[in-house]
Amino acid sequence: MKNLKLLREYLRGSGKTYLLSLVSVILMTVFSSMVPLVIAFTVDSVIGGKPIDLPAFLKSRVDAESVLDYIRNNLWIILVVLVCITALHGIFLFIRGKYSAVSAQVSSKRMRERLYDHLQHLPFDYHVKAQTGDLIQRCTSDIETVQNFIASQSVDALQIIVQVIVVLAIMMSMSMRYTLISIVMVPIVFVITVRFFINMMKVFIRADDAEGHMTTTLQENLTGVRVVKAFGAQAFEMEKFDEKNRTFRDLTMKIVRLMANFWAGTDLLCMLQHALVTAIGAYWVVKDQVTIGTVVAFSSYTGMLVWPLRNLGQMMGFMGQAFVSLGRIQEILDSKPEDYDTGSRPPIEGEIVFDDVCFEYEKGKPVLDGISFRIEKGSTIAILGATGSGKSSLVQLLLRLYDYSSGSIRIDGMELKEISREWIRKNIGIVLQEPFLFSRSIRENIKMGGGQPEEDRVLAAARAACVDHDIQEFEKGYDTIVGERGVTLSGGQRQRVAIARTIIRNVPILIFDDSLSAVDTETDAQIRRALKERRKNTTTIIISHRITTLSEADLILVLDGGRIVQSGTHEELVSKEGPYRRIWEIQSTLGEDMV
Amino acid sequence: MYFEEMEYGKRLDLNVIKRLAVFAEPYKVNIIILMVQMFFLALVDALFPKLSQYVIDNFAVKKSLDGFWLLCLVAVGLVVFQAANMWLMIRNAGRIEHYIPYDMRKTVFRKLQELPISYYDRTPVGWIMSRVTSDIRRIGVSLSWHVVDLFWSTFLIIIMTIFMLATNPSYALMVLCVVPALAILSMVFQKKILFNYRKARKYNSQITAAFNEGITGAKTVKSLGIEEYMLNEFEKTTGQMKDFSVRAATVSSIYMPLIILFGSIATGLVLWKGGIEVSRNIASYGTLVLFISYAVQFFEPIRQLARVFTELQYTQAAAERVVTLLETENDIADSSEVVSRYGSMLESDKSEWPRFHGHIVFKDVTFRYKEGGNILENFNLEVKPGEKIALAGETGAGKTTIVSLVCRFYEPTEGSILIDGVDYRERPLLWLYSNIGYVLQEPHLFSGTVSENIAYGRHEATMEDIVRAAKTVNAHDFIMRLENGYDTQVGERGSRLSTGQKQLISFARAILSDPGMFVLDEATSSVDTETEHLIQDALNRALEGRTSFIIAHRLSTIRSADRILVIDMGRIVEEGTHIELIRKKGYYYRLYTNQYMKEKKDIFEKADQ
Structure with missing residues (x-):
């Protein structure tokens, strides 16, 4: 029956x-x-x-x-x-x-x-x-x-x-x-x-x-x-x-x-x-x-x-x-879909406050525990932490991909849970750690992020993501098909196309979830500079293992076991004993030869 | 494009048939027996109506039972014979259907093991996959079941025609007069139906691909908030599929009604003319019944023939593609001298192999890929045994090409590469390959357990060897934390492990195979800094005393190299140790230092204040 x-x-x-x-x-x-x-x-x-x-x-x-x-x-x-x-x-x-x-x-x-x-x-x-x-x-x-x-x-x-x-x-x-x-x-x-x-x-x-x-x-x-x-x-x-x-x-x-x-x-x-x-x-x-x-x-x-x-x-x-x-x-x-539309749609400027935020996938196993910090509109914050420290979960909370268990997250003073998921995601751009490109042309992939953008916006986004040059090198340029049916991009190229796709929208808040890892240090810096020029007051959150990337942030958070163990600017952190300095020392051994 | 070949073989291609014949050869007897079986199956199928005719004329009409029981016996005998023949035929055809593809897959797989990397660089995996799976399967089906249908139909048509003509030529003509119409209709429709079917499969695979993307890319779709856009795109695909399928359904639904209509005309004609003659006692009841049966029976073999002819054309195209693969020229293979000395490419005689020292010389090497200009030009390089070479430079500078040449994944277009003083083309490929420890940027694991993966390069390794290798690369701890330790299944292509974990296992695998030379395409991502530090440490120990080439991204690797080659546009623009190069303040200095220097300087300046 x-x-x-x-x-x-x-x-x-x-x-x-x-x-x-x-x-x-x-x-x-x-x-x-x-x-x-x-x-x-x-x-x-x-x-x-x-x-x-x-x-x-x-x-x-x-x-x-x-x-x-x-x-x-x-x-x-x-x-x-x-x-x-x-x-x-x-x-x-x-x-x-x-x-x-x-x-x-x-x-x-x-x-x-x-x-x-x-x-x-x-x-x-x-x-x-x-x-x-x-x-x-x-x-x-x-x-x-x-x-x-x-x-x-x-x-x-x-x-x-x-x-x-x-x-x-x-x-x-x-x-x-x-x-x-x-x-x-x-x-x-x-x-x-x-x-x-x-x-x-x-x-x-x-x-x-x-x-x-x-x-x-x-x-x-x-x-x-x-x-x-x-x-x-x-x-x-x-x-x-x-x-x-x-x-x-x-x-x-x-x-x-x-x-x-x-x-x-x-x-x-x-x-x-x-x-x-x-x-x-x-x-x-x-x-x-x-x-x-x-x-x-x-x-x-x-x-x-x-x-x-x-x-x-x-x-x-x-x-x-x-x-x-x-x-x-x-x-x-x-299986129950998520509620996409309910909630307010306030204009978003980009001030973010975490207030004693806790989050757990399973009861009794907190992934984030008592996270509190504040990001001013237009500033850059960097997060460092080992695998499993909770850094990806933290940014995923911001997009309401998950909902926090307790505490409060506010964007421009509005409680995050009150804002509609669709609106949030339209206003926050995130580049995931392992970005997925769709098997169509590079141009279409970049366009996908921003409705029906004009050609020059595609080019501008690709330039800012430092991938324009790579794309031009392909025989078919922007019409190159990505994936099994076409060209296989290198990890770095994939990441940069994903970045172009995300920034084409000009969102007030931008998140990089370890998404510059396959790009060399210099390109990494170049991309960040280009982004700053594109939009001065974008609030940026960067997750990275790279000290050079982290060091330029206005605020660095070091996460371990779901807690913030250190926070401060690069200068403050390297002058203190702690995980940040240890990693910095490993990474900058090169410098010693030059002094 | 190269990969979108014809899927429809127009003309009979003798070369393709010759190649196929090689595979059919061992089953020659089976195929001949199959034809004989089909003859008897068709014969008995045509005899049954004759039997009914006899029964009606000799017993029913004459009202006599003379010889009735004997005939019953004959009928039962025929039935049993037919069933037994059917049983044998299915087994025989099944054997052809599955054994020939088995042989072909084996041969193709072997061929694939011999083909050089360059082949894989220009051929999508999906293309090869469908050659080995669906194309070969189709060939198997054609050589068995299509042959069955072809011969059964042909024999049955011939036998029925003979029986009809022998019984009553004028009735025979009445039945046969609809045959041309049936044949033409069948040819046209079967072609169209099969074409539509194949096209529908294509739409179907587009939908599968769309689902694949939608599901594997769901997280990305969510993060971009483009659900609506994706659905609209998807609806375009499903809409196309639906429109097409509805049209195709209309076409195939017209076919059968038309066919039975023609069939009924033949039956009606026989009844009409036959009826008159039977009532005037010119013809017998039995004959009338016989022709009614044949009029109905005639259509099936015609339909089958039309279908088989169309199917065979697709099979020919499939066979062409398989043959293309088998005939792909292998431009990197052992020369005949090497084969005669060391044995064939994949079963080289290891006892004859020379020792591997790891002295490598590039002598005036010029190299270009099949298309495009020279990547390397008059490239010279000497690497001493045990030397640790780091290759630095921008993406596309030619680092990967150099490494691929050393590994003999590609061979120099001009010039030569000497290993231990001998041009490596004079040595077996397997000898070189067995002496390379190769660690890729994107590690590749095989389904199976962790320990099977580590022992991949040395199957005879003991558990202790495996654990030792794992410990060397600091992988032991995380492996022990896995569900079943070393016996944990890693999933398809290692999907159950993180990239970092896969990387560690692939290091362990390379170390266990104890190669004479290491080639590393170093990974920059996926591992956090402290783990990376541990790997680095392990690696330094592993590389000790072995020639190694490292495409370096990590500064710590570069620092510990014996020599750094800075590559730009296929040339060595600078070389030396790290300190030498830094002092030189040239390209290398600019490439790697400014970030770190600036940072360091800033801090010290601030500290000074």
């Missing part, structure tokens, strides 16, 4: 087209089941001269014999009738095919967009913890499973069921005894099929996994080709690949063998059923118990029963899969 609700939800908006295709299935099956009747009628009554049983109300009005005579003399009528029935069958077959596909496509489009939108609005934390591969699979192959189920398997299953009912009804009306003979194998074939496909699921999954392992081995080998070569590990890699290759082959061969048993076995039963129907039919014709036309019709009908029923088992397997997929899709939709 829950499953059907999910399916209805999935089909919302396409219900009518889907219904239309289901109705067509019924009509189409009715027409296709009539063809053997026409043939039987022709063989028995038209050619064989067997009188027809007309329903009572017709009997009095129509002279059956004269009608038959008329048909006998004009046999082309049969051709016309046959073609007409088939044409009707064909029309509904077309409607069924087209509209089941349309409803599947339209509803899947809607569902894909809903998923995409939903995912984008799930909290930051969700994406930090998310298993990317699993999510992508739900959004792609699970959707596809449901889509195929709607477009073909569900319709096919209905067709088989309707066909079985209609055909059985016709057969029973013709001869009860003969019908029983014609379906002796059906239950056996059906049970075998259902059981077979339930069992096969496991083998299919194992084979899929084996193929996955083989692909992973290949991919790792290709992406790590330098390592493979440099360690002379080609022979080892070949052996590793061969093992996965062979496992995959052997598993698929196992499937082949099982399939051979299944297809040949059920084929045997189905063909025996056919033989039985023909033999018994002939026997009964000799004994004058049925007509030749009946035998011919039963022979067709048997075909319309046994072969489809063999497929029905497979359909049931697909249906199980589709419902599992529906559940997996719903799981994503059930």
Whole structure:
């Protein structure tokens, strides 16, 4: 029941087209089941001269014999009738095919967009913890499973069921005894099929996994080709690949063998059923118990029963899969998105105050503990700390990517939690530690940060981020496509493009989360100078390991274990014993040679 | 572009077929047996209606049971024969389907191990991946199931035609007269349907790519606040896919109704003419039933033939791509002299290998990539065994090129590189590779455990060796903190570890393989300063006594080098030790010092005040 609700939800908006295709299935099956009747009628009554049983109300009005005579003399009528029935069958077959596909496509489009939108609005934390591969699979192959189920398997299953009912009804009306003979194998074939496909699921999954392992081995080998070569590990890699290759082959061969048993076995039963129907039919014709036309019709009908029923088992397997997929899709939709719009939208100048801010991902494990500081509008603050000291969490709080547990953060005197998330993110630019570039041109990547900026703003941002020169060096300049389909940028280039993308917006607050690490010291300094020139009163927060970068800040915070252990200007900090000075000494050993 | 090849083979390409034949050769017998099996399957399929005809004419119409039980026996015999043949056929075809691709993947993988780095620099991994996976899979399916369908259809059409002509030529003509229409319709529609199908797959992979981006880039999207923009972009893709799929569905939904309509015309014609003749006792009931069966049965093989012909064209294109890969010329390979002396490229005889001392000489080396101008010109350099060389210079100055040449990832365009006095082209590649310890800026790990990764370069290493290597690079402590210590799975490409952790493991891996020479593309990021200091310390110990090339970003590395080469535009513009270069106050001085000097000076000036 829950499953059907999910399916209805999935089909919302396409219900009518889907219904239309289901109705067509019924009509189409009715027409296709009539063809053997026409043939039987022709063989028995038209050619064989067997009188027809007309329903009572017709009997009095129509002279059956004269009608038959008329048909006998004009046999082309049969051709016309046959073609007409088939044409009707064909029309509904077309409607069924087209509209089941349309409803599947339209509803899947809607569902894909809903998923995409939903995912984008799930909290930051969700994406930090998310298993990317699993999510992508739900959004792609699970959707596809449901889509195929709607477009073909569900319709096919209905067709088989309707066909079985209609055909059985016709057969029973013709001869009860003969019908029983014609379906002796059906239950056996059906049970075998259902059981077979339930069992096969496991083998299919194992084979899929084996193929996955083989692909992973290949991919790792290709992406790590330098390592493979440099360690002379080609022979080892070949052996590793061969093992996965062979496992995959052997598993698929196992499937082949099982399939051979299944297809040949059920084929045997189905063909025996056919033989039985023909033999018994002939026997009964000799004994004058049925007509030749009946035998011919039963022979067709048997075909319309046994072969489809063999497929029905497979359909049931697909249906199980589709419902599992529906559940997996719903799981994503059930996770709560973050509230994006609620809150005020005050003009933001850039004064930031942290007042005894605490934050924890898990209860009892504070990541930030009693953080207090103040940043004047337009000043620069730098944060130093080892991995896990809480520095990234601190800036993520500012963007409301997470909400602080206690204390207060104020921007221009406004409590941060009162401001809408969307507004905050529009006004604070952050460059993440491992920035993600989208696989499109560099120009589009930079533009993405700022709505629809003009060309000269793209260039200006790229220049300020010191990446203009690098981009010009590429054959296609700003039209160079980034990523797998195009050019692979170096870590430093990626960071600088990300910086250009962020600063194109001219935001009042700018955050660099260790995002200059892959850029050399001089470029680092140049970028910071350019930024200062672009906008004098930008409040800037820089996280870095580099003393040279940190030293120019108006205020430096040293974080350790979620607390501020030191704060002050560079001059103040180097004159005191402490972590800052220790790191400064390590980094500036070069200087000693020059003094 | 180079990678967007035709996906549709127009003409039969003999070379491709020859290359494929090599792979099919071991399964020759299977394929021949398969054809024979298909002949019998088709024959029996065509015999069943004949059997019905016989039953109707000889028992039903004549009202006699003479020989009825014998015929039943024959029928059961045929059924069992057909099922048994089917069983064998599926197993046989399945064997071809999976064994040939297995062989091909093995061969291609081997080829990939031999191809030089330059190949990988210009070929996207995704391109290679789909050659090895989907293209080869398609070839397997074609050599088995498409062959099955092709032969079954052809035999069945021929046999049915013969039976019909032999039974009643004029009825036969009535059934056959719709065949051309069926054939043409099938060819046109199958081509279109398959084309649409492939195109839909392409749209589908675009959607997958979009999801991939949307999910892996979700954090970035959030930080930029561009959710709306991304959704709009996404809707464009899904909209295109939907519009196309609906059009495609219309096309494929028209096909079947048209086909059955033609089928019914044939059936109707037979009933019409046959009906008249049967009632006049010119023809038999059985014959009529036979032709009705054949009229219905005729369509399936035609549809299959049309489909298979289209499929085969795609397969040919797939095969072309695989063959292209297999025939890629390998410009860095062991020469025939080297092979005859040391054995093949990947199974070189280690006992014959000379000792590696690490004396390296660049002799008038000029180098350019396939496209573009010279990166190095008449480059000369001598590195003594055990010398520690740091390469400094701006991005694009040629540091990576020099290192790639030393590693023989590329070979000099002109001039030569001598290792221990011999041109390295006279030595086996594997010998050189086995003697390089290579640590990349972006470390690459393989799925598996931590210890497997450390032992990557020396599989016979004991646990003690592994732990010792880990301790040398200060990785032991963090490894022990991992869930299962050394047995912790690192995930695909090491995804469960941080970049810093991956870096430490890749150091340990290089040290354990105990190479004669180290090449380091140093990382500047990802590790915090104190950890970095520890690595540096470990590295100094590891490099002791070995020739090493370091693309240096860290000042501490540069300082401890025996010699610094300052590279600009592919030339050594300055060289010497750190102190020498600082004193010289040239390019190097400007490149690295101003920041630090300024800082230091400022502080001291302030302190003086």
